[in-house]
Amino acid sequence: MPAVVEKALPSEAPFSVASSCNTNLIMQTLLENNFFDLFGIENAYSLDRQLLRDRFRDLQKKFHPDNFASASEQERRLSAQYAALINEAFTTLNDPMQRGRYMLSLLGISTDEELDTRMDPEFLMQQIELREEMEAAQSSADSALDALGRLAIKVNNEFSKREASIAEILDNTAESGSAQESGLDTARHLVRELQFLNRMQSEINDAEEALF
């Protein structure tokens, strides 16, 4: 009996709603619309995060299970599914990396790292340097916290730069209506780089935490 399993390549379904025999039927309107439509905001990478948050709250005020505590059993179950999907939509759009990945998936472009392991050599070099910098920072006895702080700012800057580039590509594509393949390929790379930078940020945080 195998005791373990292996992670499969993530599938590209925009929604990962738990399987219920007729989930798709009962959540028709939700599934027919993308996350941007759900919140009634423009389908664009640059978004008004305050508006997104406000709309998210409006939706949860209506669909959160607390509103259905004395409703019928199916309505309680449905509200949990709706609320879960609204949470997922919000989490996805609120996070720059996930938002990029989601928008590309709507255009039929996968950002799977496991399908394609090629990375820009220059970016990889930079990653190695950043990592070395982190190790050096950690081992600098009395100024470790400051060194890690400076490194965090650097990584954040790299992150913001890519966010801006992704916005330029995706939002222009949306405006002109014609997807430019090379542009989208660049966007795909940038989104994957955001993933690496995300990981870096959380490692710096861990290193900071370890100092206490």
Next chain:
Amino acid sequence: MALLQISEPGKSTVPHEHRLAVGIDLGTTNSLIATVRSGEAVVLLDEQGRSLLPSVVRYRADGDPQIGYLALNAVVNDPMNTIASAKRMIGRKTADIKSLRDHMPYNFDDESANVPRIITADGPRSAIEVSAEILTALKKRAEISLGGDLSGVVITVPAYFDDAQRQATKDAARLAGLNVMRLLNEPTAAAVAYGLDQGSEGVYAIYDLGGGTFDVSILRLNKGIFEVLATAGDSALGGDDMDRLIAEWMLDEIGNDDLNVDSHFLRQALVAARAAKEALTEDDSTDIELSLPDGSNKKIVLDRSTMNELIAPVIDKTLLPCRRSLRDAGLDKEDIDGIVMVGGSTRVLDVKQKVEKFFSKGLYTGVDPDQVVAIGAAIQANILIGNRSADDMLLLDVIPLSLGIEIMGGMVEKIIPRNATIPVTRAQEFTTYKDGQTAMSIHVLQGDRELVSDCRSLARFELHGIPPMVAGNGRIKVSFQVDADGLLSVSAREATTGVETQIDVKPSYGLTDTEIEQMLRDSITHARDDVHARQLAEQQVEADRAILALESALEEDGHKLLDNDERSSLIAGMEELKALADTGDAESIKQAISDLNQLSEVFAARRMDASIRSVMAGHNINEFSE
């Protein structure tokens, strides 16, 4: 922020429909019960006018268990049968308790049991049963004080409780015959009690240090929505640990460093330590008197600065979760508008000082830190039961620890990250790794470490019937769903070949249904109840609930969303259930409820669909007018 006097809104239900709902703070050291009465949240008192019920149960060979103050008085003289701090043990396995064991005087039965039991004069008792006794005592208090049966309760749990601890708490409530509408996180409850004041908006840290648990939550309050951004903590850290450190110091002072010799003496030392700690919130130094096992008496003096040194490790240990919660919320200390202090242990002066220094922000301590959680729970219970509209308040909470499954190499693949807003649903696909593999074993884990051995094992189950395929070709989709109580259910499905195999599990390190029923039968407290009568009453309440819900749904949307045939078939089903509820037995009523539920499934789906359509249409209108 001040505690708001909540006035009942005009559209509130007519008096005879007012249903009794309470909030319960099931604490490590003390428990409380509160309700909203005439629009105001109040803690209910016992017959002697006391609000706290010590969370202590004493089992006796010849009589009902003693609960609360009576039991507390026996802590020193009858330590083996008098169980305190059950909350530290609930939902934990024997191995987990072992790390706490050296501070607990009890004898446990079967080491390998899923639910450890303490050997008492009245037989082996689990932490779930102990908690159920405490809940039963609180329930009685409420029913006497409110003059009727409770329709629903909200029970608070530490935000950092894992799935097994939450499930076990729910099991205890079930044993006590309570209808749990929601498990509410303690810091969130405290925020509700403080923050209903419409004026207070912003980001707050809730620092909750109780007798045996520590939580910190970062929470954004905006227009009546309490949005938890992150939570962190330690479900086995609290005032108890301070007491133990002080007791160890005391024993050291009198030249006795063996903590395990005499459970009677140890208990006495712990009680004296707590009294000294409490005295030092007012005084600079305090006298401690101990009667030694040899019969002599000894007096020692403890001053505040010595105590501060002794308990510093406990306080310092709370600051790391504070840091982590800020980081997970993506915020800096400067973003925090204030700190709400909750839990009896925040009375310790050095706790206040260190927390204030850490956040460099003012502390809110206006509401009694012992009562604030129960009050928040009562306010939430009042909304959930339908006595007050939910329009002006909503709680959005998170799960405290990541959830995942075991993959090759003893590693954990996270499926839901910590601090995800609940309810949450995530699915991930996994592949078979051997040629011709027809079964897959799925091990569900909770925790933030990468290795299986460092995480909490919640459940193991097997998916059978996978058609034999080449390795990697069998795809199994594992779905995790966490509900608004923070409880997980998992399903797995093989869908590659169209031959679907599905399995659903509710991880439970608590009790099985059979065990609970057995306990209900066995328990002295319930011996007088007729189990059948109780089950019938439960089903009748369920039937009423289903009928009421459907009636109001039909009134609202029955003509809009159903055609005549659909409507009359639903009404017929409802009438059938109504008739059966008066005459039938528990089993047939249960069946009829389930039939009616099935019958109204499409209606419920259409209502939700119509509702989301109207919200989305509303957004679009706003968009044009903006």
